[in-house]
Amino acid sequence: MPSLNFENAKQEFRDYYNENYDLLDGAMNSFVTLVNSLIRNSSDITISKIEGRVKERNECVKKFSRKYRATLEAEGHEYQIIDHISDLIGVRVVCLYEDDIEKIKELLCAHFEVVDITDKIAQIESTENYFGYKGLHLDLKLNEQRRTLPEYSKFVDFGFEIQIRTIIQDSWSVLDHKIKYKKSIPNSLKRRINSLAALFEVADREFREIRNATEAILQAEDLTQEQIAKETDLVQVGEATSKTKAYILNAFSFLKIANHFFPGFDFEPHKVDGFTEEIVSLKKGITRGKFNFYLRENIATVKKYKEFFENKNTGETLNPYTMIRHCLYLGDKEAFSNLLSSHVMEAFKEWLVDNG
Known part of the structure; x- marks a missing residue:
C-alpha cells in the first residue's frame, strides 16, 4: 500500500x-x-x-x-x-x-x-x-x-x-x-x-x-564464375601462366571459390583466413585459378570417397574443409602432403588403390 x-x-x-x-x-x-x-x-x-x-x-x-x-x-x-x-x-x-x-x-x-x-x-x-x-x-x-x-x-x-x-x-x-x-x-x-x-x-x-572496410574488400573482389573458369582453363598442372600470376589466392578468392563448390556451408572468416594462409605457405604463389583447378578436377573423386568414408564410419563425416584438403592433396601430393594427417592420408591412399 x-x-x-x-x-x-x-x-x-x-x-x-x-x-x-x-x-x-x-x-x-x-x-x-x-x-x-x-x-x-x-x-x-x-x-x-x-x-x-x-x-x-x-x-x-x-x-x-x-x-x-x-x-x-x-x-x-x-x-x-x-x-x-x-x-x-x-x-x-x-x-x-x-x-x-x-x-x-x-x-x-x-x-x-x-x-x-x-x-x-x-x-x-x-x-x-x-x-x-x-x-x-x-x-x-x-x-x-x-x-x-x-x-x-x-x-x-x-x-x-x-x-x-x-x-x-x-x-x-x-x-x-x-x-x-x-x-x-x-x-x-x-x-x-x-x-x-x-x-x-x-x-x-x-x-x-x-x-566495413573488410566487407568492402570482399565485395570488390570482382570474381565471377566465368572469370574463375577462364583462369582455371589457363592453368597447366605444375605451372602457372603469366596471366594467372597476378591473382594469388587470398581469403576473399578462397571464399568465392569454396562457396561455389559448397553452397550453403558457413565458412567462418577466421577459419578461412587461417586455412588460406596454410595453403599458400605449402605452395608458394598458388593462384586462385590453380586452386579452383584442383577442386574442379578432384571434387568428384573426393565426393565418392566421402560417401565411402561415411558409410564405413557411422556418425563421422567429411566437412568441406576436409574435402578441400583431399582435393588439394590429389592435385599436388608433394606440396600438400602435410594437409592430411598420416592416418587420414593412408586411409585415403588405400581407397584410391581400388577407386582412384
Whole structure:
C-alpha cells in the first residue's frame, strides 16, 4: 500500500521480493530465452552474449533511496518502492558493433511493448567533452499477442529492462564500476579516466570501420564464375601462366571459390583466413585459378570417397574443409602432403588403390 513511511515501504517491498522471487526468476529466464531466440534468428546480427538477472533486494532499496525517495517525500507523494524499480528484472545483450545496437532495438521494439527508452549513447555523443558509459536501455513488457500465450501467462504483469551494448561498452562498464571513490579522486585521475573512456570509444568505432572496410574488400573482389573458369582453363598442372600470376589466392578468392563448390556451408572468416594462409605457405604463389583447378578436377573423386568414408564410419563425416584438403592433396601430393594427417592420408591412399 502506498505511503510516506519509508520503513513500512521498505518492509513491504522486502516481503514482496521474498514471496515472488521464484516467479521473478522464472520470468527473467523466460525473457532471456525469448530475446535470445529473436536475435539469434536474425541472420545479420552477431551476439557475444545474452544474460539476465533479478536485481538484489537491498540494491533495489538503495536505488530507490538514492534516486526517488527525497523528491517523493518532499512533494508529499505516497509511494511503493516496487513502482520505481523498472530494472527489477534485467536482461543484457552484448553485441559486436555499434550499428548492431540500432538493429537490435528495432527488432525488440517490434516484438515487445515499449514502456520507455533511455539512450545513453545519444546523451554522450551530444556532448563535445564528456566520455563514459554508452549503451541503450529499453523498458519492455510482453506485447498483447504474447500475453495471451499459455507459456507467458504467469509473467504478464512483469516488465523488464534490457541493456544493449557492444563488447567494448560492456568492458568499459565493468572496469568503470571497479574504480573506487570516483567523486573524491583528484582531477588528474579523473582526466586519466576520461582519456581511457575516449580510447574505448575510438576502439568501438575503429572495429566497426575495419569490419566495413573488410566487407568492402570482399565485395570488390570482382570474381565471377566465368572469370574463375577462364583462369582455371589457363592453368597447366605444375605451372602457372603469366596471366594467372597476378591473382594469388587470398581469403576473399578462397571464399568465392569454396562457396561455389559448397553452397550453403558457413565458412567462418577466421577459419578461412587461417586455412588460406596454410595453403599458400605449402605452395608458394598458388593462384586462385590453380586452386579452383584442383577442386574442379578432384571434387568428384573426393565426393565418392566421402560417401565411402561415411558409410564405413557411422556418425563421422567429411566437412568441406576436409574435402578441400583431399582435393588439394590429389592435385599436388608433394606440396600438400602435410594437409592430411598420416592416418587420414593412408586411409585415403588405400581407397584410391581400388577407386582412384
